[in-house]
Amino acid sequence: MxxxxxxxxxxxxxxxxxxxxxxxxxxxxxxxxVVTHDLYAEGFDPxxxxxxxxxxxxxxxxxxxxxxxxxxxxxxxxxxxELATLDALVFVHPNWWGxxxxxxxxxxxxxxxxxxxxxxxxxxxxxxxxxxxxxxxxLNTSDTPAEREEREFGDPLQRIWAACVLPYVGVxxxxxxxxxxxxxxxxxxxxxxxxxxRGLAAALVS
Amino acid sequence: MxxxxxxxxxxxxxxxxxxxxxxxxxxxxxxxxVVTHDLYAEGFDPxxxxxxxxxxxxxxxxxxxxxxxxxxxxxxxxxxxELATLDALVFVHPNWWGxxxxxxxxxxxxxxxxxxxxxxxxxxxxxxxxxxxxxxxxLNTSDTPAEREEREFGDPLQRIWAACVLPYVGVxxxxxxxxxxxxxxxxxxxxxxxxxxRGLAAALVS
Numbered sequence: 172m173x174x175x176x177x178x179x180x181x182x183x184x185x186x187x188x189x190x191x192x193x194x195x196x197x198x199x200x201x202x203x204x205v206v207t208h209d210l211y212a213e214g215f216d217p218x219x220x221x222x223x224x225x226x227x228x229x230x231x232x233x234x235x236x237x238x239x240x241x242x243x244x245x246x247x248x249x250x251x252x253e254l255a256t257l258d259a260l261v262f263v264h265p266n267w268w269g270x271x272x273x274x275x276x277x278x279x280x281x282x283x284x285x286x287x288x289x290x291x292x293x294x295x296x297x298x299x300x301x302x303x304x305x306x307x308x309x310l311n312t313s314d315t316p317a318e319r320e321e322r323e324f325g326d327p328l329q330r331i332w333a334a335c336v337l338p339y340v341g342v343x344x345x346x347x348x349x350x351x352x353x354x355x356x357x358x359x360x361x362x363x364x365x366x367x368x369r370g371l372a373a374a375l376v377s
Numbered sequence: 378m379x380x381x382x383x384x385x386x387x388x389x390x391x392x393x394x395x396x397x398x399x400x401x402x403x404x405x406x407x408x409x410x411v412v413t414h415d416l417y418a419e420g421f422d423p424x425x426x427x428x429x430x431x432x433x434x435x436x437x438x439x440x441x442x443x444x445x446x447x448x449x450x451x452x453x454x455x456x457x458x459e460l461a462t463l464d465a466l467v468f469v470h471p472n473w474w475g476x477x478x479x480x481x482x483x484x485x486x487x488x489x490x491x492x493x494x495x496x497x498x499x500x501x502x503x504x505x506x507x508x509x510x511x512x513x514x515x516l517n518t519s520d521t522p523a524e525r526e527e528r529e530f531g532d533p534l535q536r537i538w539a540a541c542v543l544p545y546v547g548v549x550x551x552x553x554x555x556x557x558x559x560x561x562x563x564x565x566x567x568x569x570x571x572x573x574x575r576g577l578a579a580a581l582v583s
Contacts, residue, residue, distance in 0.1 A: 181425055217424070217480075267486050270486075276476050280474060327540075335474050
């Protein structure tokens with residue numbers, strides 16, 4: 172089994188980094204082949220180039236996305252090729268304004284291209300997911316209490332990952348956990364959370 | 378009155394560009410001072426640097442955002458200074474996986490910094506919005522029919538803009554309209570949509 176951990180936090184030493192390390196260690200200890208992508212450290216350019224938005228259906232008629240990012244984008248090509256070999260995906264990132272950090276938003280928008288991650292070839296427009304990976308784990312950090320997140324903000328990250336993105340590309344088993352509230356957490360809480368993250372990673376590949 | 382139009386689409390000639398142009402023209406014709414920011418054309422770097430995520434409350438304890446992006450970021454400083462002078466905001470972008478394009482995600486995460494766009498100084502953590510602008514219009518394009526968007530995807534962009542982002546910074550009057558489905562639209566539909574966008578812009582500043 173092969174899995175990737177995608178980490179989106181700019182600061183080395185962040186708790187997100189610790190979560191990603193814990194997950195990668197747990198997966199490795201279980202015989203899973205793990206690749207970790209620290210998207211900030213890799214220097215990923217999250218901006219889809221203009222020729223990545225031309226139509227797949229009718230020239231100059233759509234505002235949506237397509238596979239052809241142009242030949243200059245070796246990074247995106249490598250990520251797409253690797254993605255096709257994965258059995259499980261893990262995303263680790265903070266909740267910033269109800270969205271992932273822009274570097275991960277860009278990863279989704281550039282790497283999960285039509286023809287690579289899904290195809291639209293049915294009459295009713297229902298997509299067919301193309302990824303081999305059937306399962307994913309999303310680990311988030313937040314400084315907002317759960318009750319307030321649900322009442323006031325509606326937790327858009329849940330819909331983004333579990334409805335918009337992952338099922339669309341064929342990942343039907345989507346698990347998510349939010350560690351909160353991070354800013355006032357104690358060392359003991361953080362240690363416990365890292366253990367919890369390891370447990371979730373273990374369950375993902377069991 | 379002063380307003381800004383923030384456009385996030387990589388391709389010149391896109392329908393998003395036409396929407397932004399129509400809105401800017403309408404506002405200008407009504408005596409509003411308009412600035413338009415084509416975020417792709419400006420070459421904005423959407424990635425928050427590592428020192429932008431240190432804590433405002435307890436050192437090395439949070440994964441969230443803060444104002445201090447460092448002195449090298451003249452672009453962000455200019456956007457923040459201008460934002461403080463605006464009475465109305467308009468955002469024009471496609472729905473990509475339930476999120477704005479990464480360039481606009483990054484604009485939110487970098488420009489709307491604590492101490493600039495909001496402050497957290499109350500005991501219960503409720504933010505106080507600092508923006509002068511009290512109203513905003515969000516115009517989106519989509520290739521997903523409205524019924525399917527609501528049923529299958531849950532329209533996270535509505536929550537992102539109308540719950541997570543704009544009220545948090547003091548913008549209480551949030552209006553949003555989605556033009557759909559763009560990929561199979563006719564010239565006549567697009568012309569009508571541009572007129573509709575002008576009407577929404579006019580209403581925003583009336």
